Amino acid sequence: MEKVIIVTGASSGIGLTVSKYLADQGHHVYGISRSKTHEKNVRSIQADVTNFDQMIEAYQEIYDIEGRIDVLINNAGIGISGSIEDTLTEDVLDLFHVNFVGVFHSTKVVLPFMREGKHGKIINISSVASVLSIPFQSFYSSSKAAINAFSNALANEVEPFGIDVCVIMPGDIKTSFTKNRRKNEIINPNYENRIDKSVAVMEKDEQNGMDPEVLAKVIGKLIKKKKMPLYKTIGFKYKIFVCLEKLLPRGFTNQVVGKIYGFKKGKK
Template sequence: MKSNKTIIITGTSGGIGFVLAEYFGKKGHKVYGLSRKTAESPYFITIPTDITDNNQVQAAITKVLNDGQNIDLLINNAGMGMVGAVEDSTKDDIWKLFNLNLVGAVQLMSAVLPAMRAQKNGQIINISSIGSEMGLPFRGFYSASKSALDKVTEAIRYEVSPWNIHVCSLHLGDIKTKIAENRVKTSVSDPYKITFSKVHDLMNSHVDDGTEPLDVAVYIEKLILKDHWKAHYYFGKFGQKIGVPLKWILPQRLYEKLMKKYNKLD
């Protein structure tokens, strides 16, 4: 990897994004972090940006270009979770989630692509989830928002490959961050309260026992050295990654039975 890449990472005020930004900054890359809050770090520059506001996104990318930088790599990392029963989810909550996890990420891609086309190269990593490959109980809209981004990723690969621009989804398993605190939480109605509470405790314990964000940085460092990218990469604990091929291989009833067991729903 060349030592002076310019990397834009969204969601760098905490969690995975902060660790990625510091990691690549320490390695000598020029890193710009886009988030609403600013995390102090000598290793990257924060441009305070709400990525759901396209004017702010455009202004941030203009600032990077005005600094005289190419844009070598975009890591679309900003995102949030949402928990609650599908039945109880409000239109406002669903929109808020999709507006960040899907529309925000797309706005970033649209903002960097003119520069990447002009320089005839570029890399874009859309941070997705292993949970985008299956409808997770009480996280249906989170799965759906990441799954929607995956489909856009698959489509845009065909559109931008003539300019040597590579795009992929990086599906993460549970990573130890504050994502659980930052999730949109819908109110849970009585019929779902008991099962929701079991699944909710379990999902939070999975995040607490998750992989370290630093391991994601090391994985991405290797990924960006590759000349050709697949559309999908999976990173996380074996017990979570295996859920993806099992969904394709196993009879559906058996797969759902296993998912119920895994989620303590049986």
């Protein structure tokens, strides 16, 4: 049966691909983003996830048209990079507003509609970076770790209402995320060129990453399930990383991440 689905951050990358894929399958898909899109079968609503009033207006409009909301995919997100000591508070707040408060707003607004219908699925797009915290992307990793903690609690709060929660942790996916990442412009000589080198590794991984269609197919299957898993990692090698993170001592896995992204060797 076709479902009424909301996808936040639907104007590019993962959100756009997922929206189109689900709409092609016959679902009623509503895409939320600040910029309007004109995709066939995807109804675009302009709203900013950081603006609670806009979210209420958007979701009420969808509910008035459809009479129900079956699936919410909290996907809107941004990235910033740079060393912790050089990051501006306003950039941290912007990031947490979109990546965390935006998910809270969207969830808070949708829950009464889902409770009313006695069913619903909420899929939160986190990242492998939530469990393997990346140097010079500390705030992005922290915002995604916050999504995981939020989702764990949410799942237990709303299960009695027939509402199911899943956290998706994708590995690198080729999207405009790389281009849209806000890089800290402050040049701190104490870090030499470690930040640029680290960000370059991330960017290369992302641009050689998976096609967002991989994620769209996974979500297409998940929404058909009676019960979704609480966590789903996307990408074979990332599944191994997440599994090792659980099995090995945290200090050890953090050292390995540091070897890939920290560039500690070779410094003066």
